[in-house]
Amino acid sequence: MAATRRAVVLFQLGGPDTLDAVEPFLYNLFCDPDIIDLPFASLFREPLARFIARKRAPIASKLYASIGGGSPIRRQTQMQADALREMLGAKGHAMPVEIAMRYWHPRAEEVITKLLASGIEEVVLLPLYPQYSKATTGSSMREWNELVARLHAEKLRTTLIESYYEHPLYIRALVERIREALECVPAGDREKVHLLFSVHGTPMKLVRNGDPYSQHIRRSYERVVEEGNFGLPHHLCFQSKVGPQQWLKPSLVDAVERLAEEKVSHVIVIPIAFVTDHIETLSEISIEAKDEATKLGIGYFAMTAPLLTGDLFIGCLCDLVMNASKASE
Numbered sequence: 001m002a003a004t005r006r007a008v009v010l011f012q013l014g015g016p017d018t019l020d021a022v023e024p025f026l027y028n029l030f031c032d033p034d035i036i037d038l039p040f041a042s043l044f045r046e047p048l049a050r051f052i053a054r055k056r057a058p059i060a061s062k063l064y065a066s067i068g069g070g071s072p073i074r075r076q077t078q079m080q081a082d083a084l085r086e087m088l089g090a091k092g093h094a095m096p097v098e099i100a101m102r103y104w105h106p107r108a109e110e111v112i113t114k115l116l117a118s119g120i121e122e123v124v125l126l127p128l129y130p131q132y133s134k135a136t137t138g139s140s141m142r143e144w145n146e147l148v149a150r151l152h153a154e155k156l157r158t159t160l161i162e163s164y165y166e167h168p169l170y171i172r173a174l175v176e177r178i179r180e181a182l183e184c185v186p187a188g189d190r191e192k193v194h195l196l197f198s199v200h201g202t203p204m205k206l207v208r209n210g211d212p213y214s215q216h217i218r219r220s221y222e223r224v225v226e227e228g229n230f231g232l233p234h235h236l237c238f239q240s241k242v243g244p245q246q247w248l249k250p251s252l253v254d255a256v257e258r259l260a261e262e263k264v265s266h267v268i269v270i271p272i273a274f275v276t277d278h279i280e281t282l283s284e285i286s287i288e289a290k291d292e293a294t295k296l297g298i299g300y301f302a303m304t305a306p307l308l309t310g311d312l313f314i315g316c317l318c319d320l321v322m323n324a325s326k327a328s329e
Contacts, residue, residue, distance in 0.1 A: 007096045007120045008088075008321050009111055010081055011127040011140040014101025015071025015279065021104065022061045026053035028103040034139040060279075067282040074101065076276040076308060077128065080317070083309040087318045093325065096120075102140050109147050115156060122157045124324045126317060128275050130170055131216035132163040133202060159324045165216040166223045169316035174220075174272055175228040176312060177304040181268045182230070184302065192266040193300075194233045194259055197221050199273040200280060201238030201248040214248055220272055235259075239289075240280050252289055260296035267293060269303045275313065277306050 016025040029035060030049035064070055077099045085097040098115070100108040115123065125144065129136040141160060148154060164170055182190055199217050207214050221236050237255035238248040250258070259267060269289070271281050285303050293301040307313040 005118075005120050006122045006124065006325060007098060007115055007118075008081075008084065008124045008126055009115075010077060010084075010097065010099045011125060011129070011137065012073060012077045012099060012101055012276075013136070013278075014104035015073040016064060016104060017070040017074055019061050019064060019069055021070070022064055023053050023057035025104050026056055026060060029053075032103070032139055034135050034142070063279055063283045066287060067279065071279060072277050072282075074099075074104070076306070077101075079309050080128070080276070080314065083314045084317050084321070087314055088321060091318065091322065093318075093322055100140070100144075102136075102143065108140070108144050109151070112144075112147055112151055112153050112156070116151070116153055120156065122159070124321050125158055125160045126320060126324075127161065127163075129273070130163060130167075130275070131165045131199075131213050131220060131273055133213035134206060134211050135202060135213075137162060159327065161320050161324055163212075163216060164316065164320055165220045167316050167320070169312050169319060171220070171223045171227050173307050173310055173312035173316065174224045174270065174304075176310065177307065178224070178228055178230065178268070178270055181270075181302055181304045185266060185268075185300065189266055189300070191232070192264075194235065194264050194267050195225075195230065195270060196252075196255060196259070196267050197224070197234065197236045197270045197272050198239050198252050198255075198285060199236070199271065200240045201251070203243075203245040203247055205245060207248065217273060224270075224272065239284055252285070253292065256289055256293050256298070257296065260293065260298055264298060266300040267298055267302075269301070271303065271306075275307045281306065 014025070016022045027049050030052045031045060033045065081097040081099050088095060098111045099106060100111040125141070127137040127140060148156060178195065182193065185193060202211065202213055218236070225234055235255055237250050237252050239252040241247045241251060269285050271285060274281055281303065290301045
């Protein structure tokens, strides 16, 4: 009997790769009902998304210009896909690995069309969001299912890996990045370091409605601290608040201000929920938060390197795919 033709699809947020792409990217983002979730929003979602995108685009464009003129997320995600494909092949599980961005190219529709054309029968859907949220994995999965129905692609059998927030290799990969960052601090100053774990926040409305993201984040944070045994003060904060709703606290800004008030001199930020660079890491942390920390008297402010294609993290993804593939056989 012929072997099942299987592929992996990496879900990721996406980002504008040029300044011209900023406004249409924002439009796609704010068209998502999992992002703009208001009563009767379906009646005005597209005009509202167009208004918000047009209003926010000039500010966002300046931020993207400050990090090189666009987001590196597509290039870095492709690097991860290539590394995962290579590792799977080396372990006897050769299969194509595609990427599907939620709000920019390549979009899920492009990927599904490609998979159908190449005769793929089974797909392992692997979000590059280690912690599950309705606004990330949930949104990507909802779009995928809608497209499968519209494109009559029901023959594509799928296995979703919902989360891996405490997978041992993911935790070890984060610990490795923290140790690398600590090695950059002069040996005599390392005991002064405060570890500030920063993650993308979510509205409290999601938490109250049972979204597990904040619990998953807390567990990842606790596991990294346990595994690393750094013997240093550590804190958890949330960033990237949008709109007037109440979000998870404390914010990154508030955390930096509190550490400055406590006369902390050395801070290393660990963006544990991001597996590539984003505008949130390259601008919000490395430029905006760092500038604020410097103004407030924090002399050493650094961020850990992204997980990217490190052996431990790609090994985590490989293990997840192989286990999902075995379970579906």
